[in-house]
Amino acid sequence: MVLNEKGVEFELIQEEFWKQRKEFIRLNPASEVPVLIDKSNKFHIADVMAIYEYLEEKHTNKSLLGSTLEMRAEVRRVTNWFNNKFYHEVSRYIINERIIAYYARKSAPNSQAIRAAKINIHYHLEYINFLLKQRRWLASEYITIADFAASVQLSVLDYLGDVPWEQYINVKNWYSVLKSRPSFRSFLQDKITGFEPSLHYKNLDF
Amino acid sequence: MVLNEKGVEFELIQEEFWKQRKEFIRLNPASEVPVLIDKSNKFHIADVMAIYEYLEEKHTNKSLLGSTLEMRAEVRRVTNWFNNKFYHEVSRYIINERIIAYYARKSAPNSQAIRAAKINIHYHLEYINFLLKQRRWLASEYITIADFAASVQLSVLDYLGDVPWEQYINVKNWYSVLKSRPSFRSFLQDKITGFEPSLHYKNLDF
Numbered sequence: 001m002v003l004n005e006k007g008v009e010f011e012l013i014q015e016e017f018w019k020q021r022k023e024f025i026r027l028n029p030a031s032e033v034p035v036l037i038d039k040s041n042k043f044h045i046a047d048v049m050a051i052y053e054y055l056e057e058k059h060t061n062k063s064l065l066g067s068t069l070e071m072r073a074e075v076r077r078v079t080n081w082f083n084n085k086f087y088h089e090v091s092r093y094i095i096n097e098r099i100i101a102y103y104a105r106k107s108a109p110n111s112q113a114i115r116a117a118k119i120n121i122h123y124h125l126e127y128i129n130f131l132l133k134q135r136r137w138l139a140s141e142y143i144t145i146a147d148f149a150a151s152v153q154l155s156v157l158d159y160l161g162d163v164p165w166e167q168y169i170n171v172k173n174w175y176s177v178l179k180s181r182p183s184f185r186s187f188l189q190d191k192i193t194g195f196e197p198s199l200h201y202k203n204l205d206f
Numbered sequence: 207m208v209l210n211e212k213g214v215e216f217e218l219i220q221e222e223f224w225k226q227r228k229e230f231i232r233l234n235p236a237s238e239v240p241v242l243i244d245k246s247n248k249f250h251i252a253d254v255m256a257i258y259e260y261l262e263e264k265h266t267n268k269s270l271l272g273s274t275l276e277m278r279a280e281v282r283r284v285t286n287w288f289n290n291k292f293y294h295e296v297s298r299y300i301i302n303e304r305i306i307a308y309y310a311r312k313s314a315p316n317s318q319a320i321r322a323a324k325i326n327i328h329y330h331l332e333y334i335n336f337l338l339k340q341r342r343w344l345a346s347e348y349i350t351i352a353d354f355a356a357s358v359q360l361s362v363l364d365y366l367g368d369v370p371w372e373q374y375i376n377v378k379n380w381y382s383v384l385k386s387r388p389s390f391r392s393f394l395q396d397k398i399t400g401f402e403p404s405l406h407y408k409n410l411d412f
Contacts, residue, residue, distance in 0.1 A: 029333060029336075030287065030291055041276070043276050043279075045276075045279040045280065045283055046283055047282065047283040047286045047287070049255060049282060049286055050279050050280075050282035050283040050286065051279075053259075053278070053279070053282055054275065054278075054279040054282075057275050057278070058275060069260065069263055069264060070247070070249050070251075072259070072260075072263070073249075073251040073256050073257075073259070073260040074251065074256075076253065076255060076256035076259055076260075077251055077252055077253040077256040080253045080255055080256060081236065081253070084290055085236055088294060127235065130235075
C-alpha cells in the first residue's frame with residue numbers, strides 16, 4: 001500500500017515463510033515477511049518498519065510520516081503499536097492457529113489462543129476508536145504509515161471474518177474510507193488459498 | 207545509553223509499569239517502558255524505536271543510525287530484531303517470570319517459559335556471532351543504536367546470570383567493549399530491587 005501511495009512499481013511475491021526456505025533465509029535470517037527487494041540498487045531489507053523508513057527516505061514525493069519532529073514520533077509510536085503490540089496480542093494467534101496450522105496440516109487449531117485473540121481485539125478496536133476521536137487519521141490529521149500498519153493487521157482478520165465491526169462504527173468508517181483508496185484495492189483481490197474471504201471483505205460500503 | 211552517547215542530560219525515572227498506574231497510562235496507553243519526556247518542548251513519546259528516531263532527528267551531533275540509505279535500513283532491521291524478536295523469544299519470558307512474578311508475589315515462576323527462553327537465547331547469540339563475523343559492530347563498521355538495543359536486552363539477562371557467555375567468546379568480547387564505554391557505566395550501577403546482580407555483572411573484564 002505504501003508503494004502504491006508513493007506510485008512506485010512493484011511485484012508482490014508470496015512466501016510461505018514458515019517453511020524456512022534456504023533461499024528465503026538468505027534474504028531474511030528471521031524468515032519473516034515482509035522483505036523488500038529493490039532492483040534499482042540490488043538491495044534487500046527485512047522488517048516492516050525498516051522498509052517503511054527506507055521507502056520514506058528514498059521516495060520523498062509524498063510523505064507518509066509527518067512534517068514535524070513531534071508528528072513523526074507519534075506516527076512511529078502508533079505504527080509500532082500495530083506492528084508489534086496488536087500483532088503479538090491478536091494477529092499472531094489468529095495467523096498461527098488458523099492459517100499456518102491449516103497449511104501445515106496441523107490437527108486442530110488451539111482454541112485457547114483464538115479465544116485470547118478474540119478478547120484482545122476489543123481492547124485494540126477501542127484504542128483505535130479513542131485515537132479517532134482526537135484526530136482524523138490514526139496518528140495525525142493526515143493519512144500516515146500508522147493507518148496502513150493498522151489496516152494490514154486488520155485486513156487479515158477481516159478476511160477471516162474475525163473483526164466485530166458492528167460494535168465500533170467509527171472504526172468501521174475509518175477502515176471503509178481506507179479500503180476505498182486506490183492503493184488498497186489491489187490487496188482486496190488477494191486470496192488466501194484454502195480460505196474464502198468473509199462476505200463483506202471486498203465490499204467497499206460494508 | 208543513546209542519551210549519554212549524544213551528551214544529552216537526563217534523569218532516569220523507574221516505573222513499575224505492570225501496575226498500570228493511571229498517570230503512567232496517560233503518558234503511554236500501552237503502559238510499557240520506555241517513555242521519553244522532553245522538557246524542552248513539553249513533549250512525551252513512547253515506543254523505543256520512536257524514541258531512538260526522535261533523538262536521532264533532534265540531536266544530530268553524533269549519528270547512531272548510519273550515513274547512507276542502505277546502512278540506516280540495516281541498522282533499523284537489526285535494532286528491531288532485538289527490540290522485537292529477541293524480546294518476544296527471550297527477554298519477555300525471563301522478565302515476566304522472574305522479575306514481575308517476584309514483584310507481584312506470584313507463587314512460582316513458570317519454568318516452561320524460562321526453559322524456552324534459555325533455549326532460544328542460543329539462537330540469538332549465534333546470530334550476534336554471525337553478524338560480528340561480517341562487521342565490527344552489529345549493524346555496521348560503526349557503533350549504532352542496534353548495538354545499544356541488543357545490549358539493553360542482554361544486560362537484564364546478564365544481571366540475572368542468564369547469559370551463557372563462555373560458549374560465545376566473540377559475543378562476550380563485543381559486549382565487554384560496549385560495557386566499558388562511559389555511556390554504559392551508569393547503567394551498571396542500576397539495581398533491580400530484590401535481586402543481586404550476577405558476580406561478573408559490573409566487571410568490565412569479565
